[in-house]
Amino acid sequence: xxxxxxxxxxxxxxxxxxxxxLPAFALDLGEAKSGGLVGETNxxxxxxxxxxxxxxxxxxxxxxxxxxxxxxIAKKNNISLQAVEVRAGQKAMGKTPAGEYINSGGxxxxx
Numbered sequence: 001x002x003x004x005x006x007x008x009x010x011x012x013x014x015x016x017x018x019x020x021x022l023p024a025f026a027l028d029l030g031e032a033k034s035g036g037l038v039g040e041t042n043x044x045x046x047x048x049x050x051x052x053x054x055x056x057x058x059x060x061x062x063x064x065x066x067x068x069x070x071x072x073i074a075k076k077n078n079i080s081l082q083a084v085e086v087r088a089g090q091k092a093m094g095k096t097p098a099g100e101y102i103n104s105g106g107x108x109x110x111x
Contacts, residue, residue: 039103
């Protein structure tokens with residue numbers, strides 16, 4: 001086999017390997033919070049402290065799941081979605097460990 005064909009085959013294998021490994025490097029919520037990329041808000045939802053495409057995607061995904069859960073709670077207890085969101089925001093900010101970000105309406109601050 002020629003050097004060119006060997007190089008092309010090696011590059012193809014490397015590219016395929018990288019595509020299989022990339023999902024393992026996806027940002028998770030714990031890393032995003034501890035890294036100061038996202039924080040809890042008083043609205044019951046996450047928000048980006050340091051926005052980027054990856055952070056925004058994570059925030060949208062988590063918030064979508066939270067909203068669905070909050071809607072279920074509101075319906076089950078015959079209360080408004082807003083009441084559930086506010087209570088969830090209070091709980092989430094209360095559980096936030098020191099050093100992570102919260103926003104109670106006055107901007108981001110470390111807890």
